[in-house]
Amino acid sequence: MTKNEKATANYFRETAIVLTREGFQVEHADAGLLRIRMDDQPLCEVNGIGSVTYRSENVALPEREAAKDKVFESVSRTAEYMRQMEQAPFLKVEGLEDKYKLLAEFNDTVLAGMNSKFGVVFTTWDRTVHGNGLSHGHYFMEDYEKAKRDFAVRSHLIPKDLLFTHDQMIEIYRCCADTLESGYELTYEQETSIRGVQDQIMRSMPDILDQIREQNLKAEESFMGEQTM
Secondary structure (H helix, E strand, O other), X not given: OOHHHHHHHXXXXXXXXXXXXXXXXXXXXXXXXXXXXXXXXXXXXXXXXXXXXXXXXXXXXXXXXXXXXXXXXXXXXXXXXXXXHHHOOEXXXXXXXXXOEEEEEEOOEEEEEEOOXXXXXXXXXXXXXXXXXXXXXXXXXXXXXXXXXXXXXXXXOOOHHHOOOHHHHHHHHHHHHHHHHOOOOOOHHHHHHHHHHHHHHHHHOOOHHHHHHHHHHHHHHHHHHHHHO
């Protein structure tokens, strides 16, 4: 197996793990593709460089169009960190024994990834004074985006106050939705700006609508529980 073939096989393995975790069905096709199904129906296909192709009839419904977009976001993100995993050197520190790849380093803070049977998992650390050890590990399992944000803040590449937390972004998204649905008189520019904020948040948190539904369900269950006490 050539180096490129091995990289493609690793990418397909990781992509299959990620998409299965997100609720899709994944099949390996003979033509060097991953076939993605939703509710046992064909949705789209993924090639070895992270491109997504699909038939219009398979994404005709809004929920299937949204699912196809979710697949695209996932495979693009996976392609990004898998390219880094292939190219990055091992993180050389005492006790790790070439387990982690060094994906980024700045200001004595490192972002590292490790292959596991559950997919690639991510961690950030501070280097110790002499640089031969690590401390204060923040472990993010498979959440690459949270690991990147943590690295950017820990290394002081980005001031913490310039980044909203996930909870804050959920509330901002809610406020945008309430404003658009409330009947306020908005100019075209205002409405376009608000929808742009929603789109930006959704790109950062593709599952935000699922999180909001889960929060609403928990709130309803809590309210019903209080009513029956």
